[in-house]
Amino acid sequence: MTAGPIRLYSFWRSSAAYRVRIALNLKGLPYETVPVHLLKDGGEQHSSEFAELNPQELIPVLMHGNRVLRQSMAIIEYLEDTWPEPALIPTIVRDRQRVRALAQAIACEIHPLNNLRVQQYLEKTFKASEAQREEWTRHWIHAGFESFEKLLADNPSTGEFCEGDVPTMADCLLVPQVYNAVRFKVDMAPFPTIRRVNEACQAMEAFQAAKPENQPDAPKS
Secondary structure, eight states, rough: OOOOOOOEETTTTOOOHHHHHHHHHHHHHEEEEEEEOOGGGGGGGGGGHHHHOOOOOOOEEEETTEEEESSSSHHHHHHHHHSOOSOOSSSHHHHHHHHHHHIIIIIIIIIIGGGGGHHHHHHHHOOOOOHHHHHHHHHHHHHHHHHHHHHHOOEEEEEESSSSSHHHOOHHHHHHHHHEEEEEETTOOTTTTHHHHHHHHHHHHHHHHHHHHSTTTTTTO
């Protein structure tokens, strides 16, 4: 195990950072949150200081000792390799592939179409109104969940969670995407398996502690 403290550069409402928070919590790893406000002053992720950490100007970034880790799924895989227990990726090859495929269905197909950069581009370049941007987001989350629901409902490997009866990396990605769906008022009625899995996750402290509203940089009501 590599020595050193863990610092997570995060924004309370970032889906990608939310994924990593869940993984850290499931593994019982203490970490320090370093807030990076994605909207303040045009976005603190665009500052020269942060760009030195991540030239992509994206969060999350995880610092482990003097190691700089980028991209949420790669960070989760690093945590898995460094702290194998409890496992977030199964040991059986076909099950490992399924967990990664489910995770990528969200990280590569659903989330990129409704993240902040896309929202801002739609607004600035195409003058899309807030209502139009929200409809765009609802459309692509709904379309992605239609296929994701089938991937869960039609597979005997689906258990209490996405893969079997313990949470995996797939659940780390699903829960933040459900949070986004609720935030943008996506009708979740057509997705009973997704809702059931999300409810099972929300019953666990690791997922509760990772929720956006429970973060130190979340707005105080």
